[in-house]
Amino acid sequence: xxxxxxxxxxxxxxxxxxxxxxxxxxxxATPYLFWYVQSPGQGLQLLLKYFSGDTLVQGIKGFxxxxxxxxxxxxxxxxxxxxxxxxxxxxxxxxxxxxxGKLIFGQGTTLQVKP
Amino acid sequence: xxxxSQSPSNKVxxxxxxxxxxxxxxxxxxxxxxxxxxLGQGLEFLIYFQGNSAPDKSGLPSDRFxxxxxxxxxxxxxxxxxxxxxxxxxxCASSRTSGGGPYNEQFFGPGTRLTVL
Numbered sequence: 001x002x003x004x005x006x007x008x009x010x011x012x013x014x015x016x017x018x019x020x021x022x023x024x025x026x027x028x029a030t031p032y033l034f035w036y037v038q039s040p041g042q043g044l045q046l047l048l049k050y051f052s053g054d055t056l057v058q059g060i061k062g063f064x065x066x067x068x069x070x071x072x073x074x075x076x077x078x079x080x081x082x083x084x085x086x087x088x089x090x091x092x093x094x095x096x097x098x099x100x101g102k103l104i105f106g107q108g109t110t111l112q113v114k115p
Numbered sequence: 116x117x118x119x120s121q122s123p124s125n126k127v128x129x130x131x132x133x134x135x136x137x138x139x140x141x142x143x144x145x146x147x148x149x150x151x152x153x154l155g156q157g158l159e160f161l162i163y164f165q166g167n168s169a170p171d172k173s174g175l176p177s178d179r180f181x182x183x184x185x186x187x188x189x190x191x192x193x194x195x196x197x198x199x200x201x202x203x204x205x206x207c208a209s210s211r212t213s214g215g216g217p218y219n220e221q222f223f224g225p226g227t228r229l230t231v232l
Contacts (some may be wrong), residue, residue, distance in 0.1 A: 049220070
């Protein structure tokens with residue numbers, strides 16, 4: 001069965017420091033992968049997505065992610081974190097069953113930013 | 116344009132009562148999804164609509180849960196005889212067409228926080 005694992009439940013970084021959030025997936029074929037961000041009281045906002053082609057994808061707010069098939073990973077990175085990046089981050093894979101487009105999410109990583 | 120809206124934003128109910136949660140998707144979006152976000156289970160898929168039909172209801176946790184969509188637009192998620200374990204944030208998303216893929220980004224609403232006492 002398809003699944004997504006985010007090993008880090010909570011991460012704290014200092015403002016201006018670099019960030020990497022980990023995501024591992026289990027999927028039989030080439031996956032469609034996503035990173036979403038959820039700020040308190042808000043819905044999910046798409047940061048970036050990978051479908052094919054270049055394995056390094058750029059997203060909004062200065063985020064990027066790299067698809068590594070050999071490691072079944074899709075880690076999210078940002079070179080310099082801002083206080084406004086504090087939020088919960090979800091990695092997701094599009095389910096391949098039934099051609100519905102439904103998403104399977106990881107458990108989420110809460111990012112705290114220290115001043 | 117307007118995004119996905121959900122109402123109410125918060126709902127507190129007593130165990131055993133029925134509740135209805137509403138989702139207004141982005142105008143013209145044919146696909147609609149319901150997800151549930153809870154502390155113990157994370158974000159889970161509940162049901163998918165293609166137009167007014169629901170070809171995938173596999174995520175509904177019990178027969179107390181049902182959903183409908185009318186006019187290819189508004190959707191209502193109904194929970195009958197609510198239990199405390201139903202307490203969660205219920206998120207709705209819509210996408211332009213069905214079937215997922217690179218051109219069908221899901222846009223999420225702000226959610227309805229349901230608390231069952």
